[in-house]
Amino acid sequence: MTGPRFDFDKPGKYIGQPTKRGDTKRLLRGRGKYVDDLTLPRMLHAAFLRSPVAHGKILSIDITEAKKVNGVIRIFKGSDFIDVVKPYVGVLSHLAGLRSPPQMPIAIDRVLWQGEPVAMVVATSRAIAEDAVSLIEMDLEELPAATNMETALDKEEPIIHSEYDSNLSWERTVDVGDVEEVYKRDDVTIVEKQFRFGRHTGVPLEARSIIANYDPSENQLDVYYSGQAPHMMQNIYSKHLNIPEENVRVISQDVGGAFGIKIHTYGDEFAATAVAKIMERPIKFIADRYESFMTDIHARDHVVNGKMAVSKDGKILAIEFSDITGIGPFSMYPRTSAIEANQILNLTGGPYVVPNYRANSRVVFQNKNMMCQYRAVGHPVAMAICDGLVEEAAAAINMDSVELRKLNLIKDNAYPTTTASGLKLDDLSHHKAINKLVEMMDYEKLKDENNKLRNEGVHRGIGFVSMIEITNPSPAFYGVGGAHIASQDGATIRLGAGGGIHVSSSVTEQGQGTNAILAQIAADVFGVNIDMVQVTTGDTKTTPYGGGAWASRGAGIGGEAVYLAAEALKDQVLDIASVMLQSKPEDLNISDGNVVDIGSDDNRISLSDLARTVYYRGNELPSDMPLELIATRHYRVTDMPFVFTNAAMAAHIELDVETGIIKVLNFWAVEDCGRVINPMLVDEQIRGGVVQGIGSALYEECLYSDEGQLLNVTLADYLVPMAAEMPEIHVAHIETPTKTSVLGAKGAGEAGTGGAPAAIINAVNNALRPLGVTNFQIPMTPNRMLETLKAANFK
Amino acid sequence: MKAASFLYELPEDLNTALQLLNSSDIDVLPLAGGQSLMPMMNFRVSQPDLLVDLNKIDSLKKIDSDSNSIKIGSMVKYSDMEKSDLIKEKIPLINNVIPFVAHSAIRNRGTIGGSIALADPAAEFPSLLVSLDATIELMNIKGTREVKSEDFFTGIFETDRKTNELVTSINIPINKSPKKFGFYEITRRHGDYAMAGAFVTTDGDKKEFSNSRVVLFAVSTKPLRIIDIEVFLNGNLLNDVSVQENAIDIINGYEFEGDLHNDTEAKKTYAKVSLKRALGELNG
């Protein structure tokens, strides 16, 4: 450390400012580079025959007619991959007991879910490939299917994997304190509710997309992939296609939304990549919307029986729940399908002081599409359980739910602390957040208004949630369990001959604005105008090794790596400058693209002059002078398993009691993600997340028949939130920087999605309670509301 | 999700189109706006051998009127109707309903003829036309026939149209003063197909219900005209709340069709609410 450090106390030129994203220039001119925009020489297109049933034995697959179609090059069956692909297994050692059988990209003798690939056609166009798919004759013997997760463990149900004794994949129980003792007390109020969460999916507008190309002369596999974690996929393709890791290049350019959908190993993508190796030419596979609904991972399908005990004066004494979730026939590789349940066990009650806690979750196999991690993994369920029970308990003891929250939220000065489930928490601000929230929304006035309107037959409700969000994960998330998933990230910054800098980072961009905040940090910390900063992400060949985008880690981990690299490059520059300028490095600084004297800010030499001297006229420098104008730094969270954020949110809804339709009138969010690097981008993360949460609470659900047939495979039937029905979302911030890093940034990507469902559920129940009814099933469809309202008591 | 192969013709006159439609050995489909047919073809639910594109037949794109009726050519687009002063003046109900039909990019291609030939029970226009007592004109190579809109719609995506016929125009009677109307539809999202909807029309120059029509949509296999309610309403004052309540009760005697998101009982509730609110609109 030779030069002065960046001073966070002074207002930054970029850090903390609503700096515009450079990427929008390209995207607003139609110059984005999404996978499907790319055409490679001799590229072929893939389409898949998929299982029409939930469970069946493949008796025969006849490709005679399909092969005759003009333009069809080759057709692959599951058995064609046996010698090419090493099977993969979705388990992690730190999720003790988790089991799942090996998987292959395409079914071989048995299909286990509707939509599972059974054959792959490679043709000169996607349309021709589809023509051929429709001509493949498959003879299937339909087998009894276990589709209902709530009965999947019953003795009568078919066992999906004969090597196991039941359809159980994983089970975990947390038992802290003694809930039974609490229930025995006669001075406690106990509330119990069943919560039901529908199966959701991410619906990124750009479907899953991949182009794989293989060059046998160099044993080189290049994969253009619309996804979040290039290095993770590099490792997977290397390991399971038997190609050295160095010979696998994974590139993610522009990605049309991901939300956790594009971070898993999908059979169709894997098959396309394997076929590129087999055929030694580029293969493109773009999932269509029908395939997206059927095969993109689903999430959130949980049924939870929850219970809370509070004292007369409103202290939470115990939380208990049992959860069951169905994950499809396999645990997804490599992140596993047990993480959501595990998160629910870990997170429920996390914002509060909960002296006694007992929770159990069972993760079961079933013959449906697989479930796995989708934006805000587990959070929407955990927050809805706890804060739903909080509002029930408050109503039961006739206390305002905000008061009850304030009584039980962990005090802002009580950190570091550990939750009932054992999570280490630090630097949170629940009380500041909820106080700011009620002030921002004018809670008392709104309550009065609702009461008045109720007398006029207008049924409005206010719902709250206080929440925590897992961000900036350490290796404790996956690495400890044996997964080759990096939790550290790296950044390399290089000074160019023109005086600009080039940042390459292992975190990735799917529209969040990652590239923009990395540029802001680099520009401010190093000391150049942001126009002089170029950012590269999403390419295993040109970026440092790292995890990519997941668990809200771009700013906190990727940003910190850029901060460290920028300081390191600055040190290099100032060391060289000090020699050139006969000065001491500590007396110099970099400002606006120039090396300046500290204090006076007088320009001494421009960065371009300095770089040109080093690059072209090295003879002017001492022979022992190090010439590096490039620095790489990596960062991981070391002090904590995760860096939590907190938020308080509120929804204001109106329930049309005649139709059951819920309108969201307003939404407020107060969020503490530590240091805010770009308030505009953070607000947009919150807003987008909130709307995704509202979608899950009111509209979205993958509906299956009892036989395991997905019934809604179009955007006309799977309802996503659209502009006309969405409210204005008011966002405010508390900034409590994390002590785990210099920058102090935590993540902000998932809070909205994690908290909004609970706020909506609670708001609806706030409107329902005066009518003597409640409902804790999402999505809260008009039909479900009408069912609930049947028992309503309209005075 | 790419359409299967087909042959394509783009006739510039009606006769050629009708000739093409008359082929008996191949599966021929007329292509109007394509806003429903194209998705079905992309999903390969529909795989015609020959597509006869009607978009070049100018004679089907006219809106005409005489003293008794307005005649809307089958290839008139929603956006054309939206812009038509004639429709605005003579049948304002049409103008009121159009903003609820999907979204503008769809309305810029979708046609009235295509919509009614498709006969989606959740769509607005089939029921709208029944509520206005419209007549559908159909042609084949042999000639023309007219069918009352009420008789035209026979089931879910089913009409009286024969495969060799084309819907050529829709004739809507007009009165000296335009019909008074009430329209209400229940949707979860703007522009979606309705969960239920109701049209009520009545003579424009009277304070009582007179020659009224009550038609519900998205609750049955086809536009559901409820004559019992019309008979009950006729002669009663438009703004009599108890009359309205009793009219709505008549719905209890009817059976309804559920859909993916709503059971039959919910549909009955929506039917009642939409009728109630349509009656309310009538007076609003």
Place this chain on the structure above:
Amino acid sequence: MADTRTITVNVNGEVHTNTINVRKNLIDYLRDDLGFTGSHVGCEHGVCGACTLDINGETVRSCLMLAVQADGTAITTIEGLADNGVAGDLKKSFAEKNALQCGYCTPGMLASAIEYINAGGNADKDKIRRHISGNYCRCTGYQAIVEAIYSVAENGGN
């Protein structure tokens, strides 16, 4: 009767004549045959709005139109939007408000926004929300998009 046909279209001021398979959608023709990859495929059934573009001054879903049906028309895709006028103002406003994240809905969203302003749409957030309610955006939650269009409408549309 044929399954191919020769068409001539004007795309962003360039005239193209191609013989194409009649089953090809307009969006696939623009992207695959002409290389105008700025318009995006989102659902191929007319619901998501990502492929919305301008033909002869009107917005259409280019996944619900055959390429052969575009014969003789003038098409404007996002690549052909001017940097001044309504399109330019909207692009500027979208960038300022961050009315796009992943950018995948943006071509369709801009086409709908231009249509709104050109039709004299006023600075009314509810109307703007209804107008763009046929364009799906998973990232933004819509508010920034509404505000971007609103600010252009507020300044008289140009």
